[in-house]
Amino acid sequence: MSEPVSTDVEMQESKGDEIQAEIKKDVELIHVEEIREHARQIEKSIQAKEPRFLHRVLRSLPTTRKILTNNILKRIIHGFYTHSVKDRDFLLSYLEQVPGDDLVQQRMRSIKSSTSPLLPEVDVYFHLLLLLRLLDTGKNKEAADLSDALMQKVISQNRRSLDTLAARCYFYYQRSFELIGQMDKVRSFLLTRLRTSTLRNDFDGQATLTNCLLRNYLHYNLYDQADKLASKAAFPESANNNEWSRYLYYIGRVKAIQLQYSQAYKNLQQAIQKAPQSTALGFKQIVQKMIIVVELLMGKIPERSVFRQKNMRRSLAPYFQLTQGITKFVSF
Structure with missing residues (x-):
């Protein structure tokens, strides 16, 4: 009597697995379509000479980074690199090959023929996505190798439309080598x-x-x-707030080592003011720690409210104890 029940459970589990697989495929197709749209926006930016479309794609890069998987990247590479088997195989060599991968090798560039090469900006963008995937999965050596190849692509093109995208590539190029020391x-x-x-x-x-x-x-x-x-x-005045924040933090560190505490304090305060309000918590914690140390070296006692900030309490706890110790010593 128990056999039919066991069979029913197995069938339900099998059906559940199939449903999950179908849902996964659908989600992947949605994400592939999103990246395909990014490629269209980049092409539109170049053809219309409107940088704002490219900037929109780059602003969404943190979100795009979270959805990248091996399957999605394989679909993108197979769909876009129809003009060069060499380029396609080079990029695929950095992805894990899993037997039974469901690759939809469809033509995704309906505007161009299969032999038409990608725009350099689109090509660099896809290389950057693959580089981010390698960094996120801990394949730092492979990321360093790919970033080398990416830099060769960037410097081989003398196109001003590539400058903004190349700037992102420079950052991750150094980051990949930083992770391997x-x-x-x-x-x-x-x-x-x-x-x-x-x-x-x-x-x-x-x-x-x-x-x-x-x-x-x-x-x-x-x-x-x-x-x-x-x-x-000279640091460009037109740089965005994120780059300014990093620059001011680095300069603040240099000035602190050179014992120019007043200038260091000013730079660090400006760095934390220009930092993003709702994100970059780790960066703001590091800057705030540096500000406290510089204040103490200047003979000042940081305000108690600094240590009571919601997202700073735990990370600043040792610095609060240090401040208390110095306060007691001075009063003694």
Whole structure:
């Protein structure tokens, strides 16, 4: 009597697995269509000479990064790289090959023929998505290799429409080498690109590369080189708040090491003011810790309200104890 019940349970489980698989396929297709739309927006930006479409795609990059999976990237690569088997196989070599992958090898670029090459901006964008996937899955060595190839693509194109996208690539290029402990290897390349960006009035690239180099120098405690870079390379006024916030934080650290506490305090305060209000919590915690240390070195006692901030209490607890200890010592 128990056999039919067991069979029914197995059938229900099998049907449930099939439903889940179908839902997964549908979700993947939705995400693939989103990335396909991003490619259209990039093409539209280049053809209409309207950077705002490209900027819209880049602003959504953090959200796009969260939906990337092996299957989605394989669908994108098979669908877009119909013009070059070499490029397609190169990108696929960085993705995990799972037997039975459901790849929909459909033509996704209905506007172009299968032999028509991608726009350089679209090509770089897809390379960047794959690079982000490798970083998020901990494949740092593969990410460094791919970022090298990506940089070769970027420098081989003399297109101003690529500048904003290239700036993002510079950041993740250094990040991939930072994760494998080889940041020093990219320094000369970044310096070369900074000179090129400055000559071309590429303000996005100039801001990103300046911050990358400052981070590089500070990582190796090369404070004199960081100070020289900051004094000789003017930071573009048109840089966005995120880049300004990073720059002011790095300069604040340099000034603190040079015992210029007043200037360091000013820079760090500006850095936390320009930081995003609802995100970048980790960054704001680091800056706030630095501000407290600088204040104490200046002989000032930080306001108690600083330690009571909702998202700062736990991370600032040791600094609160330090402040209490110094207060007791001074009063004694």
